[in-house]
Amino acid sequence: EPVLSKGNNCLDAAKACNLNDTCKRFRSAYITPCTSSTSNEICNKRKCHKALRLFFDKVPPKHSYGMLFCSCRDVACTERRRQTIVPVCSYEDREKPNCLNLQESCKKNYICRSRLADFFTNCQPESRSVSSCLKENYADCLLAYSGLIGTVMTPNYIDSSSLSVAPWCDCSNSGNDIDECRKFLNFFQDNTCLKNAIQAFGNGTDVNVW
Amino acid sequence: KGRRNQKGKNRGCVLTAIHLNVTDLDLGYETKEELIFRYCSGSCDAVETTYDKILKNLTRKKKLVNDKVRQACCRPTAFDDDLSFLDDNLVYHILKKHSAKRCGC
Numbered sequence: 534e535p536v537l538s539k540g541n542n543c544l545d546a547a548k549a550c551n552l553n554d555t556c557k558r559f560r561s562a563y564i565t566p567c568t569s570s571t572s573n574e575i576c577n578k579r580k581c582h583k584a585l586r587l588f589f590d591k592v593p594p595k596h597s598y599g600m601l602f603c604s605c606r607d608v609a610c611t612e613r614r615r616q617t618i619v620p621v622c623s624y625e626d627r628e629k630p631n632c633l634n635l636q637e638s639c640k641k642n643y644i645c646r647s648r649l650a651d652f653f654t655n656c657q658p659e660s661r662s663v664s665s666c667l668k669e670n671y672a673d674c675l676l677a678y679s680g681l682i683g684t685v686m687t688p689n690y691i692d693s694s695s696l697s698v699a700p701w702c703d704c705s706n707s708g709n710d711i712d713e714c715r716k717f718l719n720f721f722q723d724n725t726c727l728k729n730a731i732q733a734f735g736n737g738t739d740v741n742v743w
Numbered sequence: 744k745g746r747r748n749q750k751g752k753n754r755g756c757v758l759t760a761i762h763l764n765v766t767d768l769d770l771g772y773e774t775k776e777e778l779i780f781r782y783c784s785g786s787c788d789a790v791e792t793t794y795d796k797i798l799k800n801l802t803r804k805k806k807l808v809n810d811k812v813r814q815a816c817c818r819p820t821a822f823d824d825d826l827s828f829l830d831d832n833l834v835y836h837i838l839k840k841h842s843a844k845r846c847g848c
Binding site (some may be wrong): 540544547548551552554557558560561562564565567568612613616619 | 826827
């Protein structure tokens with residue numbers, strides 16, 4: 534293996550996107566608002582989220598999932614994967630809210646509420662099933678997960694060494710609700726159904742579904 | 744209607760696509776991403792308007808001080824959608840009006 538890695542699946546997916554007119558157009562359409570700073574903010578988060586939702590709505594999964602769920606062997610690849618949603622604008626915030634508070638603000642929004650419900654339904658882990666998913670349908674789980682991107686519950690990969698994901702929140706200051714909060718956060722961070730679904734897409738092992 | 748006329752008279756001026764690395768553009772970006780670059784090329788010799796005809800005639804008769812009056816040239820009349828890419832330092836860039844969508848004289 535050369536020190537400077539020459540290519541990876543995430544790079545290949547980005548190349549494929551820019552060679553496809555639809556993917557290229559909707560990619561630029563979210564990169565633009567997600568990287569344009571306003572007078573006192575890094576970006577207009579609302580516009581960035583809207584354009585991200587449009588990207589995942591309009592671009593065929595082959596391309597959109599290709600960039601979001603690409604399989605990686607090195608940090609150059611995982612860092613590129615982490616940057617797919619432009620996290621500095623769409624994900625990170627000055628403060629990390631408590632996850633249960635974030636869930637409350639999500640429930641006040643029609644899109645966020647329904648997409649979060651889809652996620653909890655379609656990515657429900659079940660240790661006794663072959664797929665590790667109660668619903669036994671990876672495509673539905675990935676659709677529900679990617680549907681959260683562009684809501685206040687926007688999830689992203691939390692480190693460069695695993696497929697662990699989380700929304701921008703933690704469980705500090707949970708008081709008596711600490712168990713409920715951890716359960717919520719773990720559904721993202723430590724979800725074998727979701728991890729298997731991402732892995733299956735990245736490896737192309739579950740080809741029938743896409 | 745104008746475009747059809749141009750197309751008919753100037754078959755030489757056409758849109759051509761070429762698959763490139765972003766670094767081939769020599770715009771100073773360090774990235775491994777790629778793009779389809781489309782450009783306009785071909786001649787616009789066929790006389791377009793009476794104006795062009797007059798200019799040609801005057802040039803031939805050397806009635807113009809400056810003999811090199813610009814003839815119609817083959818240029819983009821519309822540009823392709825923006826292109827975005829992530830560079831090797833994980834910074835996003837966007838190229839606008841970098842690639843042709845339609846050509847005309």
